[in-house]
Amino acid sequence: MSVRVAKSAGFCFGVSRAVELVEKAAQEGRKVATLGPIIHNRHVVDKFQKMGVRVIETPEEALPGETVIIRSHGISRAVYERLEAQKVEIIDATCPFVKRIHTIVSRASEEGRLPVIIGTPTHPEVEGIAGWCGDCRVFQDASELANWVKFEKISRDLAICMVSQTTSTESLWKLCGEFAKKQFTNFKIFDTICKATE
Structure with a gap:
């Protein structure tokens, strides 16, 4: 049996970029939260949780001093404004x-x-x-x-x-x-x- 791997196998550009931004922020010792799971991949999310990265579902769950990373899916203008109101550092990893x-x-x-x-x-x-x-x-x-x-x-x-x-x-x-x-x-x-x- 032969296995062919598609040239687009693995994470797409936008997801790879978001994952790299989370990893970098966590390795820098920041308190990090992602707004929603950064990727629909349990292994990656678990790895980040072991690094201290929290997953939050609403902007209001962000803690003072936290860096909140927006996943590659992006968010609405209203949710972005709610996140800004929390006075946290925002890293926008929305796919370009x-x-x-x-x-x-x-x-x-x-x-x-x-x-x-x-x-x-x-x-x-x-x-x-x-x-x-x-x-x-x-x-x-x-x-x-x-x-x-x-x-x-x-x-x-x-x-x-x-x-x-x-x-x-x-x-x-x-x-x-x-x-x-x-x-x-x-x-x-x-x-x-x-x-x-x-």
Whole structure:
């Protein structure tokens, strides 16, 4: 039997960067907490807990003098502001590709465009993205997008900006993009899928 390892095996760039930032902060002797598990990998989280790194679920759990590290999924603007209010040192380990999406949807909102996010509504990355724009819509696939247009009687002229959760699949993204191009006359589409996902 042969085993082939995908070229994107292991942690993606954003997660590797976040893990390195936690490790560095802990090795420097800082009191460190991560806002949510830094990675969905029990071995890594356990290793960091042995180094004294705490996992907190809300900004209000941060202790005075702690360094709080934001995981690669990112967080919403409101959660970031709550974290700032705790007067702790913040290390933002949000993946740069995710941060780019935050900027895209924020600008779209300012331009009067409706951000349409393709992804899992309850995924921390998607929740974070949605928190950087005003109103938005989140759809898991092209059929949900089509049902929204059909049942809400959405105008073809509606100004939209479409982005994707970085871990969506190319095939799913392609179907959503094709639908949007047929349905809307005033749209911007940004391919925000991470290449490590392919």
